[in-house]
Amino acid sequence: xxxxxxxxxxxxxxxxxxxxxxxGWVGPATPSTGTYIYKLTIVVPKCVIGGKVSxxxxxxxxxxxxxxxxxxxxxxxAGGNLGFQVPNFAxxxxxxxxxxxxxxxxxTNPHGPTGMILQGALLTDCPRSPELGAAARSSxxxxxxxxxxxxxxx
Numbered sequence: 320x321x322x323x324x325x326x327x328x329x330x331x332x333x334x335x336x337x338x339x340x341x342x343g344w345v346g347p348a349t350p351s352t353g354t355y356i357y358k359l360t361i362v363v364p365k366c367v368i369g370g371k372v373s374x375x376x377x378x379x380x381x382x383x384x385x386x387x388x389x390x391x392x393x394x395x396x397a398g399g400n401l402g403f404q405v406p407n408f409a410x411x412x413x414x415x416x417x418x419x420x421x422x423x424x425x426x427t428n429p430h431g432p433t434g435m436i437l438q439g440a441l442l443t444d445c446p447r448s449p450e451l452g453a454a455a456r457s458s459x460x461x462x463x464x465x466x467x468x469x470x471x472x473x
Contacts, residue, residue, distance in 0.1 A: 328357065331434045337379055337405035339438040346381075346434030355426040357435050365417035366443070375412040376439025379403050380426040384435060387423045388413055400429065408436075415441070 331346040347355065363372050378386055379396060381403035386394045394409035396402030402409075426435050 331432070333381065333403070333432050333434065336381060336403045336434065336436070337408065339377060339379065339405075339408065339436050342436050342438035344434040344436045346432070350428065350431075350433040352428055352430060355428060355433060355435070357424045357426070357437075359422045359437070361420050361422065361441070363415050363417050363420065363441065371414065371444045372416070373412055373414050373442050374420075374422075374439055375442055376437065377408045377410045378424060378435065378437040378439075379405070379408040380424065380435050381431075381433050382426075382428050384409070384424055384426045386411060386437075387425070388415070389420055390423075403434070411439075 326347045326349075328345045329348050331344050331348075331350075333344070336344055345357070361374075366372075374388065378384065378394070379402055382400040383398075383402040384396045385392050386409065393413050394411040396407050396409045398404060398407030401407050422437075422439075424435050424437060426433060
């Protein structure tokens with residue numbers, strides 16, 4: 320982060336930064352100019368019933384940012400150095416398969432305070448019944464993918 324050395328990340332705030340509840344802004348306790356890289360690893364369980372899994376969300380960055388999943392850039396904030404304002408937050412929706420995935424947010428900070436906010440969810444389209452193949456969102460109370468018990472999402 321910043322100067323290339325790993326730094327602790329903490330909750331940070333700035334009155335100019337937009338909100339994305341329930342997520343909160345994180346950043347270095349002592350910001351400096353430079354590029355900050357935030358990484359999060361998630362595990363998508365292998366479902367017994369076939370389903371399509373996607374990672375959907377949005378993020379903001381002060382000053383600007385790019386979000387990558389598995390090394391592929393999938394979204395960038397808009398507005399030049401105003402990536403911290405809600406209209407400039409970047410939305411993303413990408414398919415992900417079973418396994419471990421690394422989400423990386425690269426924040427560029429040429430001056431002033433810096434931080435990053437990320438809000439996301441794993442969504443699954445599961446067949447309502449294997450015979451019919453009709454899909455339904457896993458948030459539907461009547462339908463849920465049956466996943467291996469030894470796997471958990473983080």
